[in-house]
Amino acid sequence: MAKSKNLEDQDLPGFEALPTQDRVETNSQNKKKKSSGGFQSMGFSFQVLKGITKRGYKQPTPIQRKTIPLALDGKDVVAMARTGSGKTACFVLPILEKLIAPTNKPMPGKNLRALILSPTRELALQTLKFVRELGKFTGLTSAAILGGESIEQQFSIMSGAVPDIVVATPGRFLHICIEMNFKLDNIKMMVFDEADRLFELGFGEQLREIVARLPTSRQTLLFSATMPKMLVEFARAGLTDPMLIRLDVDWKLPSTLWLGWISVRAELKTAALLLLLDKVLSPRTPQAVVFVATKHHVEYLNLILQQAGITSTYAYSGLDPTARKIALGRFINKKCSVLIVTDVAARGLDLPALDTVINYNFPATPKLFVHRVGRSARAGRAGRAFSLVAAEDVAHLLDLHLFLGAELLLPTQVKEKGDLCPSGVWGAMPTGALELRHQDIVAWERNHSEIEEAVRTCSRGWQQYIKWRESASSEANKRAKCTPAPVHTHPYLDDTSDGANDLVERIKNYTPNKGTILELDVKNDSPMYMAMKAKKKAHGKAVQQTRENKKLMAEGKLLDINLNNISKKKKKEVKRDENYIPHQASDEHTEAGMAGRKMIRTESGGRVPASFRSGRYDEWRKRNAPDQRDNDDTEDNASRGSGNAPKPVSEFRPRWVKHNERVAKKKAEASPKEFRNKQQIVKERLRKEKLKQKLKFKSKHKKKKRK
Incomplete structure (x- = not known):
């Protein structure tokens, strides 16, 4: 137990940790909070508490007890905890509480106030579901911007009544921002979920570009299971005086x-x-x-x-x-x-x-x-x-x-x-x-x-x-x-007797003592016998040493013997010429990779693929200009209290649903024509006449073949 405490108290360079006095106070407060109800004592509003109760949460987890109070105070947080410890609620609950506060009202045309970046589609959809469940009674809107979905559908999400909270994957979200020239001036909270995985999947450039577009007054929360060096450098650049919370890092796996x-x-x-x-x-x-x-x-x-x-x-x-x-x-x-x-x-x-x-x-x-x-x-x-x-x-x-x-x-x-x-x-x-x-x-x-x-x-x-x-x-x-594979059946799956296992072990370790197969039933003067006798004389000591090593291997001493007996080969030292100038540039591979695709320079000075600004949004805007005006009129009517505003279409519809809707719309728009004009009648007669001619030709061709 003392070891885990020491590991928890260790701080990473560049991060501010909780003072000892504050830790003692928070520990005493946590003891009081356990008896007072947990989430109720954290100062959440009624709407958020109602969502927590509806979700079935009763007591906060250790990482939630340490992280949520700091996040509610408006501090930047870097939290490290193992998987399954409840990290998602650590940033969802503070976001909901902060956005429903009267001081954080949305500005006209800048309703996006919280952004959550996830490494994969599945995690983003799961986080969105979590946001909607906990924020069910807050009245906040949320949406997901994911790769693999229709980008035009996402244009409509981000160009109309923009949601309060967006859960996104970095690549598609940056694409939307550049294509639409979307501003992130009103972002209040920024969350990097599974941040180490974001960098492992190669989203480093996208993350830096998104951070460059964010306002400096934002609050940033970063959650990760590990803290690689690249992530430490990113956190130093993107966070302001972050508080580091390390929990259960020394155990790595749950005890259950x-x-x-x-x-x-x-x-x-x-x-x-x-x-x-x-x-x-x-x-x-x-x-x-x-x-x-x-x-x-x-x-x-x-x-x-x-x-x-x-x-x-x-x-x-x-x-x-x-x-x-x-x-x-x-x-x-x-x-x-x-x-x-x-x-x-x-x-x-x-x-x-x-x-x-x-x-x-x-x-x-x-x-x-x-x-x-x-x-x-x-x-x-x-x-x-x-x-x-x-x-x-x-x-x-x-x-x-x-x-x-x-x-x-x-x-x-x-x-x-x-x-x-x-x-x-x-x-x-x-x-x-x-x-x-x-x-x-x-x-x-x-x-x-x-x-x-x-x-x-x-x-x-x-x-x-x-x-x-x-x-x-x-x-x-x-x-x-030097580690032999086990022969005995795993106790969880064991359905054999101990005698069978012992027999298998004996057969595996059996070594013949009388001789090899070349020496059995052979005369003493045969060539095979004489050859094996010469080999035993030359290599007898090595064979005996190997057999002794097998016995020592069972006792776990073979590794030490090998390390002492094996002579270490000296590696050849590479002679370096101080006057040698390499003919390849240090960033040669990076430049070669970028040369294969056209790049553009963004507002922050970074470089992204040119496909991020292809003009698709402008084309979509021209096609949907009337629909957009209608949407604006309905929003105005809704704001005046008409109550007839249409519900937004769900952004997660399979492609076959969209296809069926388009087919049904075409059928509905096509007016039934009971009477045909002269041109249609003549065209139909010609088509039938051609079909008859083809059938006659085929039948004649078959008769000739039979003859």
Whole structure:
């Protein structure tokens, strides 16, 4: 406990932290707030409290207790906390409270007063839903500006009665601002949600351009699970005297999350997944999320689960946005049991009913593992995470445990089995059941051409994936070579006797003492026998040393012996010439990348693609000029109290809905004509005559062929 306190008190350079006296006071105040009702004691207005109660919140989480009071005081905040700790409410509630204050009334034509930037579409839609639920009784309007949606629909959102709160992805929002020449002068609050992920996805230039357009009097809130160096530099430039809040950073994973490591050969992973799902999916825990490396694995596993009779859906970044939304909706509404996703869904998504996460492909970095399994065990709920570990993943597993500071247990060290099995055990799958399942999968791949093609595509995709996947540390690779995979079945899946496990262990470690196969039933003067005798004489000591190392490996001493005995090769020192001038510029690759596409310079001096100012908004404005005047008239009537203002069209409609509306409109506008004029009658007669001639020609041609 003392260690966690010290880590929490450490401050990052460039950020202001809470003084010790203030921390003591806030701790004492928090104790009082617990007894006084939590959210009621934070000074929220009645409309916001009503939304909190309707949402079902009772007590604020630790990160909410520390962040919300500072945000309500108008201070810039940088908050770091693990996933599932309630960070979204930390910025939504202060935004609602600040915007309904009488001092922050919207100005004519400048109604946009709060901007929330999210890294992905799914997280942005989830945040928008959260804003609308908590702000249900405040009367504030909100909308989302996302890539993949109709930009003309978004023109209508941002050109009419602009919403009070906008949740957006950086690329599309900057496109809208430049295309419409949209001003952000009235922004009161700016939020960067999952800021580290924003930079990982390459939104750094867009973020800096958006910040340059914001007023200096704004309040900025930045929320992140980690604090990379690039994000620290950005926070120093974009925030004014920020208060740093670090919470639960030392634990990294929630205490209610149960971890299980399943050792399996790479070619048997699919069979292991089916066995695991048969064990995990039950009436009490009916759903699971499976994380894979590429979109090809997603489509392959979806076909396999269909053959196995398990209902599933899937989502990945290359999928149509509407299809992704429908897939997540099916899973959230419990229409299917398994959701197969890539890392696009590893951050920010809140799946309330989720109990189980399975890593089909082991994550390349510890941070990615934390965010994957963070989809379970959220907001104090219990959860579990299984990871399939092949031989090539052992080094990454060792790196992950070093990062978590956790102990890797073997099945022989654990007595409990089944649901009572403790967290952190590394075991194998039941061999018999695994082979039977693998035979089913081989039969499906042989009998279904679609699955057979998916297997070939997966193998090619995996070869490309491992080329750019981040490798494990050199120390972990050395330890992985000396770490044998467990033979005993994982206690959670154990359905075999101890005798069978001991027999498998003995067979694995068996080494013949009498001789090799070349020396059995052979005469002493044969060439094979003489050759093996000479080899043993030359390499006998090395063979004996290897056998001794195997014994020491079981005791965990092999790594130290290898490090002492292996002579370290001296690396050749690279001689550098001080007078050498490189022929390539330091920014050569950046300039080459920008040369491939036309760039324009913005108001802040930055450079963005020329497609951001293509004139589409001007064209849209000309086409919708009458509609725009009508909208202005209806808004004026509504402001005068007529009450006949039309409701705004929802900005999230699938494309097929818009298509059907256009078709219905054309049918309604087309007036039915009972009588035809002379030209139409003649045209119809000529068409029928041509058709008759074609039919006669075809029939004559067929008769000639028969003759």
